[in-house]
Amino acid sequence: INLQLLEKLYNKNCTSNKGFKYAYGTAGFRYNADVLNTVMFTTGILSVLRSIYLQNKTIGIMITASHNPPQDNGVKIVEPMGEMLDQSWESIATDLANSASNSYNDFITYLNHLIKDKGIDLIDTSNGIGSVIVGRDSRESGPRLLETVLDAVYCFQHDSTERVSKILDAGILTTPQLHYLVYKTNVAKTLEKNEIGIGCYFDDFTRAWLDLCELYGFSTEHLKFALTIDAANGVGGFQMEKMISLLFTLCKTTVDGGNSTNISIVNNDWQKPNLLNNKCGADYVKTNQCLPNGVVSNSKFSTGGENTQKLNCSFDGDADRVIFYYQDNENKSSFHLLDGDRISTLFAKFFQHLLKESGLLDASDNDIKVGVVQTAYANGNSTKYITEVLKMDVSCTPTGVKHLHHEAVEKYDIGIYFEANGHGTIVFSEKIKSLVNNSMSNGNKALKTIEIFTRLINRTVGDAISDMLGVLAVLCILNLTPQDWYNEYSDLPNKLIKVVVPDRTVFKTTNAERQLVSPAGLQGKIDELVSSYGADSRSFVRASGTEDAVRVYAESSTKEMAESLAEKVGQLVS
Ligand code: NG1
Ligand code: ZN
Numbered sequence: 191i192n193l194q195l196l197e198k199l200y201n202k203n204c205t206s207n208k209g210f211k212y213a214y215g216t217a218g219f220r221y222n223a224d225v226l227n228t229v230m231f232t233t234g235i236l237s238v239l240r241s242i243y244l245q246n247k248t249i250g251i252m253i254t255a256s257h258n259p260p261q262d263n264g265v266k267i268v269e270p271m272g273e274m275l276d277q278s279w280e281s282i283a284t285d286l287a288n289s290a291s292n293s294y295n296d297f298i299t300y301l302n303h304l305i306k307d308k309g310i311d312l313i314d315t316s317n318g319i320g321s322v323i324v325g326r327d328s329r330e331s332g333p334r335l336l337e338t339v340l341d342a343v344y345c346f347q348h349d350s351t352e353r354v355s356k357i358l359d360a361g362i363l364t365t366p367q368l369h370y371l372v373y374k375t376n377v378a379k380t381l382e383k384n385e386i387g388i389g390c391y392f393d394d395f396t397r398a399w400l401d402l403c404e405l406y407g408f409s410t411e412h413l414k415f416a417l418t419i420d421a422a423n424g425v426g427g428f429q430m431e432k433m434i435s436l437l438f439t440l441c442k443t444t445v446d447g448g449n450s451t452n453i454s455i456v457n458n459d460w461q462k463p464n465l466l467n468n469k470c471g472a473d474y475v476k477t478n479q480c481l482p483n484g485v486v487s488n489s490k491f492s493t494g495g496e497n498t499q500k501l502n503c504s505f506d507g508d509a510d511r512v513i514f515y516y517q518d519n520e521n522k523s524s525f526h527l528l529d530g531d532r533i534s535t536l537f538a539k540f541f542q543h544l545l546k547e548s549g550l551l552d553a554s555d556n557d558i559k560v561g562v563v564q565t566a567y568a569n570g571n572s573t574k575y576i577t578e579v580l581k582m583d584v585s586c587t588p589t590g591v592k593h594l595h596h597e598a599v600e601k602y603d604i605g606i607y608f609e610a611n612g613h614g615t616i617v618f619s620e621k622i623k624s625l626v627n628n629s630m631s632n633g634n635k636a637l638k639t640i641e642i643f644t645r646l647i648n649r650t651v652g653d654a655i656s657d658m659l660g661v662l663a664v665l666c667i668l669n670l671t672p673q674d675w676y677n678e679y680s681d682l683p684n685k686l687i688k689v690v691v692p693d694r695t696v697f698k699t700t701n702a703e704r705q706l707v708s709p710a711g712l713q714g715k716i717d718e719l720v721s722s723y724g725a726d727s728r729s730f731v732r733a734s735g736t737e738d739a740v741r742v743y744a745e746s747s748t749k750e751m752a753e754s755l756a757e758k759v760g761q762l763v764s
Contacts, residue, residue, distance in 0.1 A: 191312055192347040197294060199341045203231040204290050204297070212287040214280040216590040216735030218266025219287070220255050223331035226263055229287040230335045233265050234342025235301070236283055238320035238355045243310050244270060246318025248379065250372035252365050253326035253335050257422070257473035257506040258736075260466045263331045265339075272373035272650025274592040312348075319348045320355035323375060325368035327508045328425045330463040332362070360388060362460075364425050364509035366653030367391050373650050396436045398646035399659050405638060408666045410437045411452065415672070417662070418502045419455045420482045422471030426509025426654055427458035433655060456484040472506040472513045472612050472654075477686070479527055487517045501672045503661075505654040506612075512654035513612040514661065516672050526676050530608035531572035533661060534562050536675055537606045537616060538580055540664045545604075547636035550625055558622060563587060563594045563607035566704045566730050567686070570745050575679040586702040590735060591652060613652040616660075618644045639667070682726055683749040685756035689740045689763050694733040697740055697763075703732045715762050723751055729759045 207225045219229045233251060241249040250268030258264070267275040267283065275283070282304060289300035305312065324339055326332040336359065346355040360371060367388060374390045403409050421427030434453055457470040467474065470482035481487060485502050503514045514528035541560055545551050550558060561583035562576050568586075576584050585601060587593040591613055598605025603622040608614030623644055630637045646663065648656040665675065691697075698708040706713040712731075720727050729744040740763055744756035 191345055195347065196298075196345045199345055200231065200290065200294055200297065203338045203341055204228040204294075208291060208293075210291050212284060212291065214275075214283045217256065218252075218264050218275075219283075220258060220262060220264030220736055222261055223255075223263040223329070223335065226265070226331070226335055227338050228290050230265055230338040231342045232287045232290045232297075233267065233283065234322075234339040235345065236279075236286055237267055237322045238343055238346050239305065239308070239310055240267065240275075240279065241320040241322060241355070242312070242318065243308055246321060248321040248323055248372055248375045250368050251322060251324040251339060252368045252508075253324065253329075253332055253339070254365055254508040255327075255329065256365070256508045256510070257467050257471060260329060260464050260468070263329050263335060265335070268369050268372050270372065270376040272369040273595070274651075277592070312346075315348050319353065320346060321357075322355065323358045323360050323368065323372055325360040325363045325365075325371070327365070328362055328423075328460040328463055328466065358385070362425050362428075363388060364429050364653070364655065366510050366648050366651050366656065367429065369650040370394075370648055370653075392433060392436055394645060395648075395656055395659065396433065398642050399437060399663070401642045402639070402646065402663050402667075405635065405642070406667055410434075413452055413662060414666060415499045415501045415662070416452045417454070418485055418500070419453065419658070420457045420470050420475070420485055420502065420504040421455050421460070421509075422467050422474075422505055422507050423457045423459045423462065423465040424467070424471070424505065424507035424509065425460055426505035426507075427455050427460050429509065430455060430505075430655055431458070457482065467507045470504065472504040472511040475504045475515060476513055476527070476529055476611050480522060480525055481515070481517055487519060499671055503654075503658055509654040510652045511612040512657050512661075514672070516676075526672075527681075528672065528675060530610045530612040530614055531564070531568050531681075532675065532678075533612065533657065534564065534568075534606050534608040534614065535572055535575055535580070535678060536661065536664055536670075538562050538576055538582055539678070540668060541604050541606070541616075541640075542580055542582065543668070544636045544640055548626075548629075548634055548640065550629065550637070556625060558604070558625070559583070559602045560604040561585065561598075561602045561606070563597045563601075563605060565589050565594065565609055566702055566732075567610040567743055569610065569681045569684060570726065570728055571679050571682045579679070586704070588699075588703050589732070595651070608652070612654075612657075615649070615652045615657065616643070616647045617649060618647075682745045682747070683752040684743065684745040685749075685752045687742050687756050687760055688734070688737070689742055689760045690738070691740050691764060694738060694740050697731060697733040699730075699732050704730045706731055712762065716759055719758055719762070720755065723755050727751070727755060729755055731759060731763055 210225050212229045237249045247270035253265050255262040255264040290297040343355050343357045370391050378386050459465050517525045563585050576582050587597045594607040598607045598617045603619040605617045626641050700707050720729050723746050727746040731742050742760045744752050746752040
């Protein structure tokens, strides 16, 4: 590390908001973009150290604030195989940022302690000098914050020839694309291949989609649906555009020149950052349970005939969430939401069907575990449907995909996880992959389908583009209309509200956040209230990890009762 340069660049980047307290939250650091410089600088430093610590594996940095408003931004670190940052390093990230926020001396003291404590060798660089890939979403503050990260990496000058740590600016891309690129880069490295670019993302996912088209005889331009994608005016729109144009160019069954009208993208003004997530996007649609700006109600919705089905979906600002919906007339009550819970149940039903067809379940010593991971926000009827109708295993974890991902990997060979808000993916164990690969030669279509899905689904993290393709494929393969999908079960009416309290840290939970242990006595009062609303009622309270508020969730047998229960619990909390 070049100390002279470090001090100079610290002074340039870390003095504008001295004393600010940072915390690595549910999804990294996330604040108003004006206060982020210090933490961008320290995150840049930390990612190089993490890379050297992990024998020079490539680490990712994503600059994004997802579904938050345009004036916010944030940053998170991505591990070599595309996972979220190791939890024990989250507090290091926080401490390093706060030491820099205090003073240069505190920063250097903590940095030295960290380097020593982790045994990171900055002198002998024979193992490598650190390698980082950085991506960002379409926010206006992105380029400025990127400069700060580049400054930080530049401090790692390893000898007099000014050899510095390697950093690849991957430009504007979706969060899951960055995760995937980091993963592919590390795989390529172990194969001693040269650097790869984001082209690998498009190659791999279009290949998988086209393999499915070929296997089942459907084609991108002859989907049974007219699909409208609301891209939240974020980066997902133009990445999806690239994907669509590739799919149409590569599709072998091109008809009429191949230009389709059955997939369209709206809210695709990603070059106007002030429109980002504004009255559109997955979070808006899920929270308000209504159509976003720019999507018209499907008044000409027809239940019969090919190509007349209309389906919409919304991405969030960095395209790691997707939810689907349709509305059959102008009446708001005909709005039907197909959220993360529904995506889970659809995939669960699909894989159950495939496994039956594949014959893999016949050999009892295969002992294949398939299950769904949810959080407390999953609709009670979705949980009931999975356990009682599909008769599959469900586990519940705290909020935040890092928890769901971990559980899915630990517990299942095919682990399906989605937060109700549409963030999730499917993870396949090495065991199921090798079982599938070893038996595939017999031309079994179900086995081939599972194999293709291990490539169509982004293994690293929830991915709106890949999940969307996965859902479309399942609907085509199982021959389901959006209404069929919706009619599998009915949601319990529910309400989610935010309550601003003086100190949200006093709200401590247990049992996957479904019960409060602090403040003392509050859970008893909530239980009492819930029991007075009848059998189907449920409510829980937890502090948000991304906003300064407490969230109250309530479910009951009618909309009025769910709303009243949420309000009453909200009063107990405030
Ligand atoms: P918090 O603010 O901790 O509730 C929210 C979402 C999470 C997750 C994170 C990260 C809800 C109720 N909570 O977390 O599911 O997506 O943001 O983006 O939707
Ligand atoms: Zn997101």
